[in-house]
Amino acid sequence: MSVIKNPALASSGNQKIRWVKDFMPTLTKIGIELAKKQTFAGFKIGMSIHMEAKTAYLATILSNAGASVFITGCNPLSTQDDIAAALATNTNDIEVYAIHGVDEETYRRHLKAVLLHQPDLIIDDGGDLLEAYCDLPESKRWPVIGGCEETTTGVLRLRQRQKQKTLPFPMIDINDARCKHYYDNRYGTGQSVLEAIMHATNTLIAGKNVVIAGYGYCGRGIAMRAHGLGAKVIVCEIDPAKALEAHHDGFIVMKMEKAAPIGDYFITATGCKDVITSAHFNKMHNNAFLANAGHFDVEINLKQLRSISKSTSERRNGVTGYHLSYNHTLNVLAEGRLVNLAAGDGHPAEIMDMSFSLQTLGLKYLIDHHGTLSRKVYNLPRDIDDSVAWSKLDALGIKIDQLTVDQYSYYSPN
Ligand SMILES: NC(=O)c1ccc[n+]([C@@H]2O[C@H](COP(=O)([O-])OP(=O)(O)OC[C@H]3O[C@@H](n4cnc5c(N)ncnc54)[C@H](O)[C@@H]3O)[C@@H](O)[C@H]2O)c1
Structure with missing residues (x-):
């Protein structure tokens, strides 16, 4: 274990975990089934994921289904110490390696600590756990059944490895399941990013120019919510079709160099680096205000900002002022790390209900198909994706039409 253990912290963490459980009915239902069958009995699961209440609930579900779980964060600033303390205290079957705000070296040490347990399955968010496995010398590796990757940037890294033929074991791309990116990336990021910015700054969005870099699933969600709050939304893109989409959605599209002098808030959501620089x-x-919603803290080039600043100061919790030589201050939120998790509680529980149901069923798929999968990135099968949507509709009490046999033969592609 590497965690701040303290009964008061654990009690606060447990309260948060109990709260999110009430809003995660799909995962709860899956958890009950898997616990009955002890689906993960005898399996070790290594997790690198934002250490907050919803992930703690996921770890508990896996542990209740028989797994031994070893968990660390995937970003030092998104770790919540009370959640880590609660998880570490509740059961002997979950080992936690996570402390808020640790330095890079400790963060890497925690990833290695998870791997020292030689997990059979992994859950990764951003790809750092898989990269740490790949960094091990061949002699220190063990056969991993496979893993599930949560986010766009992690999947990009997996696909790069697949192309170079260096993917060490099968990985399931959870991000591209419809029940993930349609909701998590769009509605989850959209709401939680604005919520974190408003909470961190206590400023008014209405009437302001909000510049959003990237009009993918996350960017679209952020734009939709910023517009709803009364902002004038400006979109910066590199993809011509996405730029056109933003235009037809009613937003102003321009280059970042044109947006720079008029923006009040800048929010990056690209998965690319150096989107905002000294230019x-x-x-x-x-x-x-500058905030990042992309997975890594590379979108706003803070090294360059630091180099042109006279000094920096902590202006509010999670807001660093960069004081430029000509008496201007730029306010950077959450050190340029993904703002909704580093300066907020992340996505709403209802959203993570779906993402983590997919993760759980993805792990089950890996053990059910052990020995038949190769070192490739797999999409989550559509029937699993659909089963989560059906379960969610059921929990919401929403009924929908179904094709008749006749309609099916007319409408089906085969
Ligand atoms: N904050 C969160 O909670 C959260 C949730 C999900 C995903 N993410 C992360 O957010 C990032 C974006 O994810 P997504 O699912 O929206 O990806 P996406 O691929 O759907 O969209 C990214 C968009 O950014 C554009 N883009 C790339 N480089 C750019 C640049 N230099 N300037 C302007 N636009 C550029 C691309 O053309 C694309 O349209 C990823 O890093 C992902 O891992 C964060």
């Missing part, structure tokens, strides 16, 4: 900082007005 833009110098054009921004005093007290502009």
Whole structure:
């Protein structure tokens, strides 16, 4: 274990975990089934994922289904110490390696600590656990059945490895399941990013120019919610079709260099690096806010911002002021790390209900198909994806039409 253990923290963490459980009916239902069958009995599961209440509930579901779970964070700032303390205290079957705000070296040490248990299955969010496995010398590796990857950036890294033929075991791309990116990336990120920005800054969005870099699933969600709050939304893109989509959705589309002098808030959601650099900082007005919603803290080039700043100061919890030589201050939220988790509680529980149901069923798929999968990135089968949507509709009490046999033969592609 590497965690701050303290009864008061654990009690606060448990309260949060009990709260999210009430809003995660699909995962609860799956959990009850798997616990009855002890589906993961004898399996060790290594997890690197944002250490907050919803993930703690996921770890508990896996442990109740028989698994030994070894868990660390996937971003030092998104770890909540009370949640880590609660998980570490509740059961002997979950080992936790996570402390809020640890330095890079400790973060890497925690990933290695999870791997020292030689997990059979992994859950990764962003790909750091898989990369740590790949960094091990061949002699220190063991056969991993496979794993599930949560996010767009992690899947990108997996696909790069697949192309180079260096993927060490089968991985399931959870992100591209419809019940993941339609809801998590769009509605989850959309709501939680704005919520975190408002909470961290206590400022008014209405009437402001909100510049969003990237009009993918996350960017679209953020744009939709910023618009709903009364912002004038400006979109910066590199993909011509996405740029057109933003235009037809009613947003202003321009280059970042043009947006820089007029933006009040800048939010990156691209998965790319150096989206905002010193080519833009110098054009921004005093007290502009910069926040990142992409997985890694590479979208806003803070090294360059630091190099042109006279000094920095902590202006509010989670807001760093970069004081430029000409008496302008730029306010960076959550050190440029993904703002909704580093300065907030992340996605709403109802959203993670679906993402984590997919993760759980993805792990089950891996053990059910052990020995038949190769070192490739697999999409989650559509029937599993659909089963989560059906379960969610059921929990919401929503009924929908179903094709008749006649309609099916007319409408079906085969
Ligand atoms: N904050 C969260 O909770 C959360 C949730 C899900 C995903 N993510 C992360 O957010 C990022 C985006 O995910 P997504 O699912 O929206 O991906 P996506 O692929 O759907 O969209 C990314 C968009 O950014 C655009 N883009 C790329 N480079 C750009 C650049 N330099 N300037 C402007 N636009 C650029 C692409 O053309 C694309 O349209 C990823 O890093 C992903 O892992 C974060």
